[in-house]
Amino acid sequence: MTDTFQTVTVDLGARTYPIHVGPAARNMLPDCLANAGDISDVVIIADQTVANLHLERVQAVLEQPARVLTFPPGEASKSLTRAETLFNELADARADRKACIVALGGGVAGDLAGFVAASWLRGIRFIQMPTTILAAVDASVGGKTGVNLATGKNLVGAFHQPIAVLVDLELIATLPEETFRAGLAESVKHAAIRDPDLLTWHEQHLSAILKHDPTALTELLARNCAIKAAVVAADEREAGLRAILNYGHTLGHAFEHLYNYQLAHGECVGLGMIGENTIAVARGELDLAVAHRIRDLLAALRLPVALPEPLEPAAVWSTCQLDKKNRAGKVNFVWIRALGEPARVDNVTAAEVADAVATLQAG
Ligand SMILES: NC(=O)c1ccc[n+]([C@@H]2O[C@H](COP(=O)([O-])OP(=O)(O)OC[C@H]3O[C@@H](n4cnc5c(N)ncnc54)[C@H](O)[C@@H]3O)[C@@H](O)[C@H]2O)c1
Numbered sequence: 001m002t003d004t005f006q007t008v009t010v011d012l013g014a015r016t017y018p019i020h021v022g023p024a025a026r027n028m029l030p031d032c033l034a035n036a037g038d039i040s041d042v043v044i045i046a047d048q049t050v051a052n053l054h055l056e057r058v059q060a061v062l063e064q065p066a067r068v069l070t071f072p073p074g075e076a077s078k079s080l081t082r083a084e085t086l087f088n089e090l091a092d093a094r095a096d097r098k099a100c101i102v103a104l105g106g107g108v109a110g111d112l113a114g115f116v117a118a119s120w121l122r123g124i125r126f127i128q129m130p131t132t133i134l135a136a137v138d139a140s141v142g143g144k145t146g147v148n149l150a151t152g153k154n155l156v157g158a159f160h161q162p163i164a165v166l167v168d169l170e171l172i173a174t175l176p177e178e179t180f181r182a183g184l185a186e187s188v189k190h191a192a193i194r195d196p197d198l199l200t201w202h203e204q205h206l207s208a209i210l211k212h213d214p215t216a217l218t219e220l221l222a223r224n225c226a227i228k229a230a231v232v233a234a235d236e237r238e239a240g241l242r243a244i245l246n247y248g249h250t251l252g253h254a255f256e257h258l259y260n261y262q263l264a265h266g267e268c269v270g271l272g273m274i275g276e277n278t279i280a281v282a283r284g285e286l287d288l289a290v291a292h293r294i295r296d297l298l299a300a301l302r303l304p305v306a307l308p309e310p311l312e313p314a315a316v317w318s319t320c321q322l323d324k325k326n327r328a329g330k331v332n333f334v335w336i337r338a339l340g341e342p343a344r345v346d347n348v349t350a351a352e353v354a355d356a357v358a359t360l361q362a363g
Pocket residue numbers: 047049050053073074075078105106107108109111131132133134135138139140141142143144145153154171172173174175176179
């Protein structure tokens with residue numbers, strides 16, 4: 001593998017940071033630490049599965065071996081209990097304000113270790129090393145960190161930007177194929193809301209993407225990070241624009257919930273985009289050809305384009321009503337009116353959702 005990588009900058013004034021994407025982006029870790037200056041200790045917080053696969057590779061680039069704290073893989077680790085365990089481990093290790101945390105793993109590692117970094121001694125520096133496609137294109141960029149409560153996901157957290165993000169393709173290479181493909185739905189989402197050329201690029205590079213070609217993946221992930229970085233730079237704390245990232249997510253979250261989280265988030269978001277497009281087309285707001293293009297691309301990326309099990313339309317609607325994006329009793333949707341033209345809509349009806357579910361049921 002070569003040492004080539006692409007760099008995207010997240011432009012946030014004093015909190016500006018680089019995202020390095022490439023086959024061995026971990027090689028940039030010493031530089032990132034050196035640029036941060038005055039770091040006492042490096043503490044890697046890693047998902048146990050990812051640690052077993054990749055810790056040696058990451059440690060090998062460091063001059064001094066880092067301290068390592070691991071946690072069991074899976075969403076259940078995004079908890080206050082797990083965060084408290086990590087705080088106690090940081091206390092045992094006497095981690096001071098100059099310690100730097102490295103979050104190694106998927107979105108769970110990033111959100112959990114980021115939250116720990118945001119809170120430990122009122123906030124220490126941290127670096128994201130995302131190892132899933134979803135974390136690379138979405139979760140690791142933007143500074144949203146947090147944990148779940150029994151009553152809901154991501155209810156406790158903080159905005160805390162990393163000092164760098166390293167997207168290393170050799171670490172992502174061990175991802176199970178289904179998890180890899182599910183993350184691509186977020187890439188289609190980014191293309192649809194912000195970059196029609198990227199949608200075409202997906203269509204033109206399908207076989208390279210599906211073969212995990214390193215040059216194609218570097219390009220794909222860097223372009224996605226650039227889209228997320230631009231949206232975050234314009235709206236760091238989700239006052240407005242950042243909401244466009246929720247395209248496909250109102251129906252997507254409802255599907256995720258109703259399938260008991262057995263269908264991957266990305267797969268549900270893909271279905272959500274198709275369903276929301278159906279409503280937009282029926283209203284005459286979106287060209288049928290664009291809706292077909294998005295559905296065909298998701299299918300070509302081997303993502304589901306029909307509901308795997310029938311769902312009760314009324315249940316989908318009532319789950320949409322629980323979505324935390326809702327304000328003043330209205331269900332909020334974000335869809336597109338054309339490629340690159342996201343729109344926020346709050347007057348969708350139960351009947352429209354029922355039609356979308358029926359269309360998705362038929363495939
Ligand atoms: N902060 C944000 O802006 C943001 C945005 C989107 C999603 N999220 C959060 O991200 C989380 C989901 O992230 P995820 O899908 O990456 O899940 P995850 O972190 O649970 O990873 C999925 C699975 O893949 C395994 N894995 C990770 N990397 C691997 C690798 N390279 N090789 C083999 N196995 C590997 C993990 O052990 C885990 O079992 C959710 O909690 C979601 O809320 C956060």
